[in-house]
Amino acid sequence: MPDCTSPTLMSAEELQARIDAVSADIEKQKEVLKQLERDKSSLQRQLNNIHDPVARLPLEISSEIFLHCLPFGHFHEYQSQVHAAPILLLNVCNTWSDIVLPTPELWAHIRIDLRNEELLQV
Incomplete structure (x- = not known):
């Protein structure tokens, strides 16, 4: 050259x-x-x-821990937010997403408030 x-x-x-x-x-x-x-x-x-200690746990235990991250209250009081479980847990890392997505109990009660501008910007 x-x-x-x-x-x-x-x-x-x-x-x-x-x-x-x-x-x-x-x-x-x-x-x-x-x-x-x-x-x-x-x-x-x-x-x-x-x-990541969660990654070392069996899926059943990790899922149970994540279930305790859900907001408390009745279904009609639950406000879906990008900064709350289960959405928040999805964004931590790939391993946590792999736990959250196949855990149906985390997705059993989701309310989406279409008036919330923060959700519309995501």
Whole structure:
């Protein structure tokens, strides 16, 4: 690869070829970076699972714990909010989502207030 700062003059065609080669190298490096970011993300999830005590519990116990996070009160008093269980639990991490989604008791009573602008912006 010739040095771009060398005093040798290059023709327009040579310069364009050099630009094309550098652009191709940049694209290759972007793909390498994307793969490294995916690998890092996967490793981070594995590390999080090691440190997350909920992830180490059997699904039945985790589900029961999450059931205790539901707001109390009668169904007609329950206000669905993005900052309350079960929606909040979905957004903690992938492991918690994997527990929350297949737990039907968490989804048995959901009330959606369409007048709540916060819900409409999510």
